[in-house]
Amino acid sequence: MKLQPLEEWLTRGKFSPEHGKYLKKERLYSFLVGVSQLVILIFFIGLWEVASTYKWIDPLLFSSPSRIWETFITMLWAGDLHQHIIATVWETVVGFLLGTILGTAIAIVIWWSKFLSRVLDPYLVVLNGMPKVALGPLFIVAFGGGFTATIAMAIAISIVITTIVVYGSFKEVDPNFIKLVQTFGAKKKQIFSKIVLPASFPTIISTLKVNVGLAWVGVIVGEFLVSKLGLGYLIIYGFQVFNFTLVFVSLFIIAICATIMYHLVQYVEKLLLKNRK
C-alpha cells in the first residue's frame, strides 16, 4: 500500500492499464541504465583512488582523482585556469567555424565548375591522405607562435574532408530536382540556391559534428607545438615538468568542453532540421 504513490508516478500518463504497464517497464529500464552508468563511474574513480593510495599503480604517473580535484580547485582559485580554457575553446570555435565555412565554400566553387572539379580532384585526394599535423612546423614559421598558428592547424585538419564530403553531397542531389527547376527556366545560381544547397543541408550539418571533433584535435596539437597558452599547452607543460596531475586536469576539462560543444551542435542540428522527414 505504501508503494501506491510510486506506482502512480511510474505509470503517469497512461491510457489503459496495459499502457501503464508498458510505461512502467520502459521507465524502470531507463532508470536501470542510468544507475548502471553511475555505478561504473563511481567504481572507476574509486578503484583509481584506491589503487593510487595503495601504490598498485605509480601515483607519480597516474595521479589520483583526489589530487586531480585539488589541483583543479587550486588552479581555479589562483585564477590562471580560466584563461587557458577560454583560449582553447575560442580557438576551437573559430577553427571549427572557419574550417566548415571555408571547406563548404571550396565545395561550392568546385561544384560550379566541372572543369575545376576534374582538375582539383587528385590534389584533394593527396591532401586528404596527408597527415595535416605534419604541417605544424610550417605554420609556426608562417604564422608565429600562438593564436593564428593554432587556428591554422585546426582549419587544416578539417577543411579538406569538409570539401570532399560536402561536394560529394552536392553531386548526389537527384538530377530530377534539377530538371524540375530547369523546366521553370532556372539559371545555375538558382539551381544552387533553390535545390542543391538546401538538399545538401543535412550533410553540411553532419560535417559540423565531425568537425567539432577534428577542431579539438587540431587545436590541441597546435597548442602542443606552438602555444604558451591553452589546455594543450598545459598538457605539454605538465609533461615537461613531470606533473601528470596537471595533464589529467587538462584532459578532463577538454573532455567536458568537447562534450558540451558536441551537444550544442546536436541541438543546433535538431533546430535546423526539425521540419525534414
Next chain:
Amino acid sequence: MQSDHLISFEHVTKTFITWDGETHAVEDICFTVKEGEFVTLLGPSGCGKSTLLSILAGLIKPTNGEVFIRNEKVTGTSKHIGYMLQQDYLLGWRTIKENIFLGLEIQGQKTEQNQKRALKLLAEMGLLSYKDHYPSQLSGGMRQRVALVRTLATNPDILLLDEPFSALDYQTKLKLEDLVVDTLRRKKKTAILVTHDISEAIAMSDRIFILSPNPGRIRTVIEIPDVIRTPLPFASREVPEFQSYFQMVWKELNYS
C-alpha cells in the same frame, strides 16, 4: 513558314554521343499539335518519348531539325511550358505553399496576385487546408496533385506530362486522370502526355502518336473518336468502342 499550329516538330533527330559511342534516340520526327489538343506519345521504353518532351521544353537541343511553338523556334526554356515529371519531386524542406510558389520564385513573378491564383488552384484540388503542411505528411495522390498545382501556378499554355501517373497506385491514378483532363479542359490548356499505358492513352487523349524504338520514330497516328474523348477518362473506359481501339493500338505496338 507560318502555320496555325501551336507546336510543330520538323524533322527532329537526336543523337546522344558519349565515350561509349552514340545512341540514336529519335529520328526524323514530324508532327504538329493544335491549340487545346491533348496528344499522347505512346511507345515502349527506349523509344525516345521523354527525349521529345525535353527537346520541346528546351532542356536539350535536337541534333537536327527544328521545333516551333507559335511559329517561334525553341532555343531554350520557355514560360509557355509547364513540365510534370514521373514523380512529384516536391521539396521536402518547403511547405506545400512554398512548393507551389517555386516556379513563380524562379521566374521572378512571385506577385501577390500570382500567389493568390496558385492558392486558388490548390483549393480547386481540395488541398488548401494542407498549405502549411510538409510534403512528407501527404499521400502519394495528394502530392501529385500539389505537383500539378506547382506546374499550373506559372500559368503555362502547354503542359508536358511525362508519365505523371506511373508512380501511383491504380485507384489514385484513375482519379487523377479525370482530375487532370477536367482541369486542363476547363483552363483550355494544350497537353502532351508521354506514357506506355495503352488504356490511359486512349482514355485521355484526342490523338495518339505510336512510336517504335531504336531509333524512335512515329509509326502511326490514331485519332480518337468523339464518343471516347468527350467523357472523362474513367467514363471513356466504359464506352463500347474503347475495346476495339485498345485492340487496334495493341496491334500497332506489336507490329514489327
